[in-house]
Amino acid sequence: MNPWRQKMPLEWQRYVNNEVKVVADEKRQYQGWVYTVDPVSASIVLVNPQEDGRAHVTVVMGHAVEKVELLQDGGEEIAQRLSSLFSPDGVQTVSREELQSKKGCLRAWLEKNRIPVTEEGEALCVAGVLRINPPYGSADCISSNEIILSRVQSLVESNPGIQG
Amino acid sequence: MKTPVSVLRLPRGPDPNSRGFDPNSARFLALCPTTVSASSAADAHGVALRDEQRARSLLRERFLRSLLAMCGRPVRFSMYEKVQVEAKFGASDIDVLNFQVSDLQTPIGVQKEALLRCPDIITYNFEI
Numbered sequence: 001m002n003p004w005r006q007k008m009p010l011e012w013q014r015y016v017n018n019e020v021k022v023v024a025d026e027k028r029q030y031q032g033w034v035y036t037v038d039p040v041s042a043s044i045v046l047v048n049p050q051e052d053g054r055a056h057v058t059v060v061m062g063h064a065v066e067k068v069e070l071l072q073d074g075g076e077e078i079a080q081r082l083s084s085l086f087s088p089d090g091v092q093t094v095s096r097e098e099l100q101s102k103k104g105c106l107r108a109w110l111e112k113n114r115i116p117v118t119e120e121g122e123a124l125c126v127a128g129v130l131r132i133n134p135p136y137g138s139a140d141c142i143s144s145n146e147i148i149l150s151r152v153q154s155l156v157e158s159n160p161g162i163q164g
Numbered sequence: 165m166k167t168p169v170s171v172l173r174l175p176r177g178p179d180p181n182s183r184g185f186d187p188n189s190a191r192f193l194a195l196c197p198t199t200v201s202a203s204s205a206a207d208a209h210g211v212a213l214r215d216e217q218r219a220r221s222l223l224r225e226r227f228l229r230s231l232l233a234m235c236g237r238p239v240r241f242s243m244y245e246k247v248q249v250e251a252k253f254g255a256s257d258i259d260v261l262n263f264q265v266s267d268l269q270t271p272i273g274v275q276k277e278a279l280l281r282c283p284d285i286i287t288y289n290f291e292i
Contacts, residue, residue, distance in 0.1 A: 009219040016223070025286050026244065036226030039219075041260035041282070045230045057230065058289040061282060085292060086229040 004065040005042040012037035015044075017074040017082060022046065022060050023067040030058050033074060035082050038062070047082055055085055099134050106136045109159045115152070126152055169273030231256050239265070239290040241280060251278065253290070 015034045022030045022044055032046030035057075042062025049055045094102075099122075107124055110117045118125045124132040130143035130152055138156040143149040234253045241249050251265035254277075261282050268275040 009216050009223055012223060013219040016226075026246070028242070028286065030287065035230060036223050038227035038260060039223045040227075040258075043227070043260065045227060055292055056289065057233070057292060058287055059230070060287045061285050063283060064286040086226070086233050 002063070002065060004068060005062050007042070009039050012039065012042070015068065015070065017079040019071040019074060020044075020046070021069045021071055022065060023069075024060050025064040025066065030060055031071070032056075032058060033078055033082060035086065044068070047085065049081060049085075094135055099136075102136050103134070105161065106132065106156065106159060110152075110155065113155055115155070132156070166269070166274045168267075168276045233292050234290055237290050237292070239288050241288045242286050243284050244286060251280075256282075 016036060017034065019031070019033050024030065030046055032048045035045040035047050037044050042065065044060045044062070044065065046058045046060065047055050048058070103119075103122075103124060107117055107119070110124075110126065116127050120131070122134055124136070126132065126143075127148065129145050130141060130148055132152075133140045133142065136156070138153040141149060141153050141156065143152070235255070237253060238250055239253045241251070243249070249269055251268040254264040254266055256263050263280040263282060263285075265278050265280055266276065268278040268280075
């Protein structure tokens with residue numbers, strides 16, 4: 001087994017979001033930004049973004065890796081770009097500020113409807129029996145009480161949103 | 165559009181260990197010995213082990229997403245002995261030892277369904 005495959009996950013993780021040059025078997029060389037290193041096969045997923053928003057992805061199988069050279073550290077921007085490239089459609093990453101404002105808006109709406117609500121960390125706790133987790137949609141309500149659950153869910157869905 | 169031709173395939177017996185993830189299976193021991201074991205240094209401290217497991221699951225989740233992004237797309241495989249083939253990616257097994265592909269373009273024709281052995285592959289690439 002080659003040295004690359006014998007590394008630990010924490011060592012592999014240090015390459016993520018950075019630009020590397022990989023030398024593989026049969027004298028091949030590949031360069032790109034590391035999206036991930038598979039801990040099972042040690043395969044390196046390299047991404048080369050293109051101008052039109054698409055990207056070219058090359059994966060070097062772990063058993064074929066001879067040498068990995070770190071070229072430059074990536075930043076927040078490339079990390080975001082890589083994550084969003086592989087996110088499935090329909091799933092959006094919501095920023096912390098948006099989550100906070102959504103939580104505040106929902107809490108205000110529930111209080112307006114005379115529902116007792118407290119905050120428990122990131123979640124909203126309704127009447128001590130129902131939890132609303134981020135991102136505070138009707139599908140994020142958790143309770144063992146069906147009646148309260150359906151009432152709160154319809155309230156969440158009818159939330160007119162952030163006022164002016 | 166190339167006409168599919170029948171390609172001779174060698175028969176494979178059934179896998180006696182249907183759960184390929186069984187660490188005692190002959191296949192697992194032969195092909196991927198130590199991928200699942202945690203580092204020995206991490207055994208001493210729960211925190212280090214937790215960090216390692218967190219790194220492992222993060223890396224694996226991203227890899228699974230990359231596999232998902234590949235599904236149904238044309239992928240070019242560079243294999244040993246300068247073999248280059250293109251096929252539509254279908255699925256991978258859990259140990260990343262086999263890739264199921266469709267419409268595999270080979271020098272002797274287009275194979276409608278095929279299984280590629282990952283140890284034969286050096287790299288593969290695709291566009292997203």
